Amino acid sequence: SQQGEEDPQALSIQEGENATMNCSYKTSINNLQWYRQNSGRGLVHLILIRSNEREKHSGRLRVTLDTSKKSSSLLITASRAADTASYFCWLGDSSYKLIFGSGTRLLVRP
């Protein structure tokens, strides 16, 4: 199994701006998923992108996947204060071991 490495570790933006965070990995994957965690809560699934997909949208979320660079990005457009949370990527491979990185802590200032 492997874990993704999110970048940056922390991000502070003004409400209305776009937020971009990245996830890099080392070996092949079947899919990549992004999760959000509000402080003191469990993680919530945001979006899944398969290894044969390059881009996926869900509301204000846009996820890209570049398998040649082994990286993914999560873009949150027109950010809101409610988007303040930690964001984690998770890599789907052939293992049952589900390992998360340290995440990106996003702060959206009103």
Place this chain on the structure above:
Amino acid sequence: SQTIHQWPATLVQPVGSPLSLECTVEGTSNPNLYWYRQAAGRGLQLLFYSVGIGQISSEVPQNLSASRPQDRQFILSSKKLLLSDSGFYLCAWSVGRTDANEKLFFGSGTQLSVL
């Protein structure tokens, strides 16, 4: 629909006391089950995962153990808690193999403080 229950939400325990956290899943059968721990402001550390009754895999040597006495019940235990066991514990489940594009569903977590 499927739901996951994790309790208690918060727990304060003295050093050396035992621990039992319980997690149950409803609305599905033969789920994969996971216990994670998260230190304050940090990422998630996988502690245990289970692909079936009585099948437990441990990821890190520690003061904790896990059991799966029933298909949809996952228990995290300790005989004697250490200060370092403090943290936020999360239970999660998924359906089938993770490479089959199945997502994780998380419980609401237990904040454990060992004093």
